[in-house]
Amino acid sequence: MKYIDEYRDPETARVLLGEIEALAADQPQRKLMEVCGGHTHAIYRHGIESLLPDSIELVHGPGCPVCVIPMGRVDDAIAVARADGVTLCCFGDMLRVPGGDSTLQEAKAGGADVRIVYSPLDALALAEREPDREVVFLAVGFETTAPSTAATVLAARDRGVRNFSVFCNHVTIVPPLKAILDSPGLDLDGFLGPGHVSTVIGTDPFRFVPAQYGRPLVVAGFEPVDVLQGVSMLLRQLGGGRCEVENQYRRAVGGGGNRRGLELMREAFVLRPHFEWRGLGFIAQSALALAPGLADWDAEIRFDVPGLRVADPKACQCGEVLKGALRPWECKVFGTACTPESPIGTCMVSSEGACAAYYNYGRYSPRARIPVSAS
Amino acid sequence: MCVGIPARVVELGPAGSHSAIVDVEGVRREVNTVMVDDDGLAAGEWVLLHVGFALTKIDEAEAAETLAFMRQLGSVYDEEIEAVGIELP
Numbered sequence: 001m002k003y004i005d006e007y008r009d010p011e012t013a014r015v016l017l018g019e020i021e022a023l024a025a026d027q028p029q030r031k032l033m034e035v036c037g038g039h040t041h042a043i044y045r046h047g048i049e050s051l052l053p054d055s056i057e058l059v060h061g062p063g064c065p066v067c068v069i070p071m072g073r074v075d076d077a078i079a080v081a082r083a084d085g086v087t088l089c090c091f092g093d094m095l096r097v098p099g100g101d102s103t104l105q106e107a108k109a110g111g112a113d114v115r116i117v118y119s120p121l122d123a124l125a126l127a128e129r130e131p132d133r134e135v136v137f138l139a140v141g142f143e144t145t146a147p148s149t150a151a152t153v154l155a156a157r158d159r160g161v162r163n164f165s166v167f168c169n170h171v172t173i174v175p176p177l178k179a180i181l182d183s184p185g186l187d188l189d190g191f192l193g194p195g196h197v198s199t200v201i202g203t204d205p206f207r208f209v210p211a212q213y214g215r216p217l218v219v220a221g222f223e224p225v226d227v228l229q230g231v232s233m234l235l236r237q238l239g240g241g242r243c244e245v246e247n248q249y250r251r252a253v254g255g256g257g258n259r260r261g262l263e264l265m266r267e268a269f270v271l272r273p274h275f276e277w278r279g280l281g282f283i284a285q286s287a288l289a290l291a292p293g294l295a296d297w298d299a300e301i302r303f304d305v306p307g308l309r310v311a312d313p314k315a316c317q318c319g320e321v322l323k324g325a326l327r328p329w330e331c332k333v334f335g336t337a338c339t340p341e342s343p344i345g346t347c348m349v350s351s352e353g354a355c356a357a358y359y360n361y362g363r364y365s366p367r368a369r370i371p372v373s374a375s
Numbered sequence: 376m377c378v379g380i381p382a383r384v385v386e387l388g389p390a391g392s393h394s395a396i397v398d399v400e401g402v403r404r405e406v407n408t409v410m411v412d413d414d415g416l417a418a419g420e421w422v423l424l425h426v427g428f429a430l431t432k433i434d435e436a437e438a439a440e441t442l443a444f445m446r447q448l449g450s451v452y453d454e455e456i457e458a459v460g461i462e463l464p
């Protein structure tokens with residue numbers, strides 16, 4: 001228990017670990033998926049895995065929005081960025097995401113006007129300040145981020161800003177979760193649900209997990225103690241034969257979510273019939289497009305995007321990692337050909353991606369075997 | 376990019392503007408408050424901030440704890456603070 005003393009509240013963590021050990025002792029091997037990249041990061045940063053009993057395995061889910069962007073969409077963004085007069089604004093995480101043959105960072109080095117923004121509102125402000133540029137905001141993210149894009153594009157419409165548009169890649173959390181639950185050979189016993197997504201959508205949308213798939217789900221916050229408490233709540237349900245949605249993160253999450261945020265999303269977006277997820281393939285109704293009434297602010301309509309499907313590189317096993325079927329270090333190129341400095345797959349790009357989290361902190365975990373070249 | 380970071384409300388914008396000035400670890404910036412305005416926001420209160428929008432109100436003790444935790448998170452925290460400070464390009 002070397003690292004537990006680093007916890008803000010080591011005493012609570014010790015109590016929870018004791019609870020988890022007692023609960024695990026009466027149960028078979030359990031495999032629990034943490035859905036969200038924020039959890040993955042916290043778990044490796046704090047060595048949580050190595051503190052848990054051997055019979056409890058945490059596997060990483062698809063909840064990092066940067067990791068799930070397929071290469072074809074990156075190519076589309078690059079094509080837009082290279083169009084005449086365009087300034088493409090994106091979050092810093094997106095710069096190094098590999099497309100079919102280059103990244104936005106390389107496009108920028110090659111002369112495309114690509115700029116990092118903190119908020120979609122900053123991209124809109126830029127459009128208002130520079131009316132001669134066509135400013136495109138590259139929108140990515142789950143429901144945590146989507147209301148912000150919605151509010152921004154609606155503001156552009158209301159203020160009549162015509163040189164602003166959104167290249168929309170927002171995705172929703174429930175369909176990939178369904179896809180994972182539907183995949184053959186599923187051997188997950190329960191889920192830690194995403195805390196910050198749930199501040200927007202609430203906990204109700206996760207009810208199908210116990211109802212249709214017979215697996216418990218506990219929405220949890222991001223601190224080590226939150227994760228431990230979430231694990232303990234899952235084991236309690238599993239041990240007691242219960243199967244429900246529970247909320248560990250009450251201090252920020254309510255059942256019904258954020259009313260205003262959901263309204264903004266309903267006004268600005270429609271569901272796409274299907275959307276490709278990196279490594280997971282096409283998933284029906286899993287992503288958002290701008291509503292038809294906002295076509296004038298839709299970069300996919302206003303610019304020529306190639307819209308080509310690009311197969312993931314052969315060496316890349318991100319899909320298996322995103323489904324929890326493969327641990328990051330089991331990928332053949334992990335830490336050798338694929339590193340945070342030169343990522344082959346997306347899971348190595350964002351610090352919330354499972355591979356990057358393992359690479360940066362995995363050495364705390366005795367279960368991770370990091371190649372010598374990686375340390 | 377998916378994490379929210381605690382921010383203290385310094386000053387509310389004009390009524391109906393859905394805006395406020397917040398302080399994040401000494402960095403000040405204007406943020407959008409449309410998602411929390413229904414809950415009544417006052418100067419001195421804390422919110423969870425994500426890409427320039429206040430996602431939800433949090434209490435002061437919770438904010439202090441979350442910040443203390445995030446400081447240990449290393450890269451995720453640094454990236455977030457750095458991002459908050461990005462000037463208009």
Ligand code: SF4
Pocket residue numbers: 315316317318319321328331332333334335338339343344345346347348349355
């Ligand atoms: S090591 Fe690289 S290629 Fe392999 S799964 Fe991780 S990110 Fe993908």
